[in-house]
Amino acid sequence: MSAARIPDCPLARTVEVVGHWWTLEIVHEVLLGRTRFEAIRDSLGTPADVLRDRLGDLAAKGLLDLDGPDYRLTALGRSLRPVLQVFLAWGNHRLAPDHRSVVLVDAGTGMTVDPILVDRRTGLPLDTEGVVFARGPMASAMIAARYPEVGR
């Protein structure tokens, strides 16, 4: 996962793009509908010059675009939603199960939803010892030295 040593690791790639916690923080604000510079600044309390640099960085990484006065998430930016959802779920489940200040809701049904990671094909939950990180088809020698070969 160390970007300098394993540039071809998908975890390192994610960390390189997400980079700093404020990336997720800003993506979250735009997802919540705060698309104007002033609204994001007021909500996060980030100094204007710092926020301007950060928004520029996110645009350079392809996570958002400026559309007139509004910041819009790109498809890549919107695709970070599951990362935010899993952070929320972890915070609720593991750190404050009796103090759920923010939840995920299906706006269509009004029901609270509880995120769980499953295999797309089988629907089986992945949070088990039986699901392991393993060498992929495009593993370099360095990745192969760090990850076991499992299955096909």
Added chain:
Amino acid sequence: MSAARIPDCPLARTVEVVGHWWTLEIVHEVLLGRTRFEAIRDSLGTPADVLRDRLGDLAAKGLLDLDGPDYRLTALGRSLRPVLQVFLAWGNHRLAPDHRSVVLVDAGTGMTVDPILVDRRTGLPLDTEGVVFARGPMASAMIAARYPEVGR
């Protein structure tokens, strides 16, 4: 999500515990079976004094324990697995779909698994505009000002 301003937000709570990227990096190493100090150090290339501080920080946060010469993840530490899995999936899907150097495999069947976040109850995928971050039952005034009220 800004910890200083919204200490009761579950995203802020998660960020406070996960803290730095090296938290996930070290948890990942231990999950991969590298439980000895020297093995983690050699794999990550972290200087020994830095790594010692980081391992101490993770132990203080309740993510791992030292068991003789081996670092063991606590239940809380192991519960970070979905966070790592979603990072891996995002890196593979969004950043390098044709260069999957690391994958998740079901060790029982040998099949590659593809993580997707669904609602535990309905099994419906959550990566849709229809699933929103909303005010929870324990929302403070500050959270209520930042999140919409949706459903029940």
